[in-house]
Amino acid sequence: MPIGDLAPELAVLLTAVAVLLLAMVLPQRRHGWCALLAAAGLALSMAFAWAQSDAHRLTFSGTFALDGATTWARFAIPGLTLLCVGLAPRWFATDRRHGEFYAMLLFSTLGAMAMAGAADLMQLVMGVLLSSVTGYVLAAYHRDWAISLEAGMKYFLVGALANALLVIGVVFVMGMAGSTDYRDLAGAIPDNPVALAGLTLVLMGLFFKLGAVPAHTWVPDVAEGAPAPAAAFLTVIPKLAAAVALYRLVALTPETQALPLLVALVAAATMTVGNLCALWQDDVRRLVGWSSISQTGYALMAVAVAGAVPDALPALLAFMSVYGIANLLAFAAIVELRGRTAIADYRGLIRKHPGPAIALTLAFLSFVGIPPLAGFLGKFALFVATLEAGLAWLVVVAVANTILSLFYYLRVIGPAVFSRPEGAMATLGGTARATFWALFALLLATTFLWSPVWSALPRALLP
């Protein structure tokens, strides 16, 4: 087991430690340097991932899969975290523990990367737990703001339950199948109620990370209450990792009918609940939170047809990438507007701050799937895969939900573009603004880069 195989993960880990030490020695007003160090570490991690991008093997005694999906996660997770780091410096400028935020962010990133590459149930538990525990801290980082603490508390309560179920599920599966190694489990999980219950419980743990029904309740609170850069991180990065982990797990049991059906039902429920709850939200951050739940629902369509059609995995990865970029862009616009969150405050936004207004419009239209924005191509790939597998009912549910979702997105876009502005609105500026424009450019670029990226996405998984 060559230690170099985990160079991207180790780079994140060591950077996290270094950031923590740096934050201890620097005076608070210089904590911005920690952001720089964190960014450098993430970039280094991506460079290592680049060097290993054509690996296709299991490593560390078969606990970690080096394959296309891991490579994708090793680019997407640190890459998008890097942008979250960019949003943070001015936001936390007055926070006593500004520097430590980045360390916590990096540990959470590490957890996500471990989750995405896990080829062993124990490793999966480790990744989920690391990502969750750090997530609670990130959500409650505004320690003297009740809403932030509430968000962290809710995240923790739901998470503790889901993680406990996950561990119990792993025990069940291990007891029935005799192993936690995906190589041994592939196609060999016995088709009995206990093993099935175990798998369901494991899925529950991942549904929590994805923000899928029934473990979705934390998402709107975190979106509203967590510091906006942390909310951006928590509604995107763990989801990317959990989507890959979930796909790996469902692909392990190609002949079980129950699991894909369960995922399909959860997908339908998740998109519907997310959209219905978003309909009358008057708080933009909560609205984005609920919308991110519904987006998870769409993504789960690809998991429901995992293994049945060859394009399911690339559809999932493509959709999650675009979702991640668009969701970060929406949060970046909110950060740039200093976290303003009441819909009424967004009236006439386009006349005062055309950048954030256009960005929100583009991000929302990308969520809806209006072509030629990349969100359309992601959704299109999902629809093709799902229809090819014969789950037409699920596509119909997704279409109905898409129409529903347009309504609440337009509740924000309409007043922002059509109304007259009232009162002034401050912006954050600094690296947040630069990151915002980088995300803006990235979302537009995905539209044009879709074709090469699509053909580069992996079709097959280990083991």
Place this chain on the structure above:
Amino acid sequence: MLTFAILIPLLASLVLAFVPLGEVASRWTATGAAALSLVALVIVWAGGGDGFRAVAEVPWIPTLGIAWRVGVDGMSLALALMSALIFVAATAWPLKLHDARAYYAWMAFLAGVSIGLFVTLDLIVFYVFFDLSLVGMYFLIGRWGHGDAQHAALKFFVYTLAGSLLILIGIIVLALNMPTLTFDMRAMIDSPPLAAAGMVPGLVFLAFVIGFGIKTPVFPVHTWLPPAHVNAPGPASAILAGVLLKMGTYGLIRIPLQMMPDTFARWALPLAIVGVISILWGSIVAFAQDNLKRRIAYTSVNHMGYTVLGIAVAGSALGSETARQLAMTGAVVEMIAHGLITGALFLIAGAVWQRTGDYHLPNFGGLAGPAPRLTGAATLAAFASLGLPGLAGFVAELHIFLGAFGVYPWLAAIGLLGILITAALFLRMLRQMFFGDLPKERAGFTDLDRTETALLAGVLILVVLIGIWPTWLLSLIDAASLIPTPGAGG
């Protein structure tokens, strides 16, 4: 050449979005772009040819069978030409505006995507343009409309997106049933997928009919149309009625009729009935409206009903081949004629709003005195719309009903009632607006200025030309080639 016709307006819209031009310069940039598109399309027309011509293809996502494919046959070329013309007239139409530059940017954008929709040969690109036309119109209505414009824009967007997503499902299922995954329209027309009878083709057909039916619109999914029209600025209404509605019927011909002819033939009768209901419903409800724009809007439902009836007859695989060809010719001519006539009517309505800020018909009267040119144009357009012989509407409706009597005589007979009611409602409208006494508050009503007169004349001359000498249009459309040979599959 067709790619140019799409890109020039889109580029113009980018320029308008970023370069700080004045109001007049913006207007002429957008108009010029639409005019250049028109010229490009005329060049393609002059090139002649049969079947799909001026074809170009650039790969986009080869693994999914998606490519930038453009090319036109007679029907799509005629529709694209008509759209470009309406766009020239609507963009050049003088208007008092706030944020003029953004308005003209959206107009140019809409011109590009509308022309693109008619000339593309790839179903995904078609879908892209279909959706973008909604986005463009949403912002035009919401930002520059009056009354409850935001609500109307929202309703329009949500309603028509519902339709377009159904179309997307249909498109994907069609493509998945091709031997290799492709979204090339020509391939699907040549070897129609989903040939067998059964549930799936029926459901796909239903998805297309509802999807395109919303856009057309047909009864009972037309309810988004009146508020959208009433609250939109005049030129945007002209585009909505003249160009965007045609996307529905064009799609109905291009996709269900040409790509799944057998399924279409099985369901032609219900579709024809829907068409007839739209004819009657549109005309009766239009008759009851006191709002000028609402009235014209409902006559759109009525006229698109004729088109749907014609399409249903053409795809019915019943009666004689001549009858079906007549109906198809009529349907396409109706699209062109309705585009020109209703475009003109909405521009006139826009002119009235510009001068009075009012659409309530009983508040008008006697405008023939102060505004003879406006009266002349409105009278000509109204007569054309009610199907007076010698004008374009008559040619279209004559063909449709000749065809329909050969296939569904009873339906055709019922549909004729619609023409009667339309005649009554237009004559009443003319009387209310232009004759009788001029109300006091309308004193000082000014006639059309020179630009307005010239633009309306340009559109209406074509209406007359098609009415008295339609051969050039009929030979361009070449309806025989549009109807797939029965039994060829699909």
